[in-house]
Amino acid sequence: MTDTRVKICGLTETADVAAALLAGASYVGFVFFPKSPRHLELDAAAFMAGSVPEGITRVALTVDADDATLDRIVGEVPLDMLQLHGSETPERVAAIRARHGLPVMKAVGVADAGDLPALDRYADVADQILVDAKPPKGADLPGGNGLAFDWRLIAERDWSQPWMLAGGLHAGNVAEAIRLTGATQVDVSSGVESAPGMKDGERMRDFVAAARGDVTA
Secondary structure, eight states: OOOOEEEEOOOOSHHHHHHHHHHTOSEEEEEEOTTSTTBOOHHHHHHHHHTSOTTSEEEEEESSOOHHHHHHHHHHSOOSEEEEOSOOOHHHHHHHHHHHOSOEEEEEEESSGGGHHHHHHHHTTOSEEEEEEOOOTTOSOSSOSOOOOOGGGGTTOOOSSOEEEOSSOOTTTHHHHHHHHOOSEEEESGGGEEETTEEOHHHHHHHHHHHTTOTTO
């Protein structure tokens, strides 16, 4: 077994939080993006985040949110990290980090080698980098589309900040993704769902077990 850290994102029910923790998640993610089937209202998110024990990182995913929106989220929901999943510039990432005093994870979409330099730029200003599959043109969602990218693009690469692998991961491919990239942290959303926005406890357990190489689970 390895000590791979798993983030389960897009939890929509209180029971999802309990199931994610039972599965062994190190991070739990809450989505604040109305176009997403995983979007939460602030009161529901606050209740769910409040049930998370100390030691588990509570992450708010936002997409090009303005200061007023971020102020409301941070003011009403107990959080440990902000995840920026839009087209935020490095300057905007730095400003959000300074304004709210929370660690910031910036998602960067990758489709080909031309996307890799952006990872270095954001690593200079973010606390963590989420290396994700770039969404298809015209997609409503910047992530959670169940798409993967060619993991060999980032094989043997590293950045100045911790990073996490995302994009099309599920229990059947996460071990291979980790082997090819050397990732020590992985993020999953649609890969542990029975339908968009509906998490499945068994799939969450299988994913975490596969990510950690627990073949007996």
